[in-house]
Amino acid sequence: MFEATELTLDAWTTTAWTELGLAASNLSHPWSHMVLGTVSENGPRQRTVILRAVGPENWQMVFFTDLRSPKIAELQRDPRISCLCYDAVSRVQMTVSGRARLHLNDTLSKLFWERIPVDSRRNYVGLQPPGALIDPPSTNLSSELPETGLTEEQRAHGRDHFAVVEIKAHSWEILQLRRSGNFRAKFWTSGESCEGTWIEP
Numbered sequence: 761m762f763e764a765t766e767l768t769l770d771a772w773t774t775t776a777w778t779e780l781g782l783a784a785s786n787l788s789h790p791w792s793h794m795v796l797g798t799v800s801e802n803g804p805r806q807r808t809v810i811l812r813a814v815g816p817e818n819w820q821m822v823f824f825t826d827l828r829s830p831k832i833a834e835l836q837r838d839p840r841i842s843c844l845c846y847d848a849v850s851r852v853q854m855t856v857s858g859r860a861r862l863h864l865n866d867t868l869s870k871l872f873w874e875r876i877p878v879d880s881r882r883n884y885v886g887l888q889p890p891g892a893l894i895d896p897p898s899t900n901l902s903s904e905l906p907e908t909g910l911t912e913e914q915r916a917h918g919r920d921h922f923a924v925v926e927i928k929a930h931s932w933e934i935l936q937l938r939r940s941g942n943f944r945a946k947f948w949t950s951g952e953s954c955e956g957t958w959i960e961p
């Protein structure tokens with residue numbers, strides 16, 4: 761990742777957004793599993809989500825979720841988010857601050873729904889909202905859910921609960937740990953472009 765990247769602010773931010781784009785199409789990329797922080801009524805909350813799409817030209821990131829999940833209500837109340845990606849091999853951390861825009865049952869969510877593999881659609885057909893209290897433990901899938909494919913009714917149920925969350929980044933930081941000494945830079949959007957500065961690691 762950053763080993764061969766020139767030590768300039770332009771090269772760093774370009775590499776970081778290129779890597780995020782690669783992570784969005786490769787589940788084995790360490791940055792594909794990002795930690796998403798939101799502001800709940802009871803303070804900060806975090807969870808892992810999978811990065812699904814990236815728009816490097818306007819600093820956008822996308823993940824999918826169930827619109828019944830608590831994070832959706834949190835984002836409706838306060839759209840501010842923080843994302844954290846870390847690669848333990850290259851030892852590069854990227855943090856992103858931004859605002860979330862929700863796509864619930866709109867053109868974009870329908871477009872992504874058509875594109876996701878049938879197997880992934882199973883994540884949205886749960887009968888109960890994510891986070892609902894249950895006893896005994898259960899996977900929250902209908903007992904009639906077939907091993908492969910979904911019935912027409914299940915597909916419709918899943919599509920109705922499928923949400924796309926678009927993040928518009930307004931600032932980000934990159935920290936690279938090196939044996940010889942660490943480097944860290946901070947960037948922020950300024951109109952159509954971005955600015956940056958090196959900061960003390």
Ligand SMILES: Cc1cc2nc3c(=O)[nH]c(=O)nc-3n(C[C@H](O)[C@H](O)[C@H](O)COP(=O)(O)O)c2cc1C
Pocket residue numbers: 793805806807808809810811823824825826829830831832890891
């Ligand atoms: C490896 C991994 C990947 C996950 N990916 C997602 C995801 O892409 N979207 C999502 O909503 N939840 C995902 N989850 C589950 C969330 O971490 C979280 O438990 C769930 O979304 C409920 O979060 P909430 O209560 O904050 O809404 C993932 C969990 C793990 C462990």
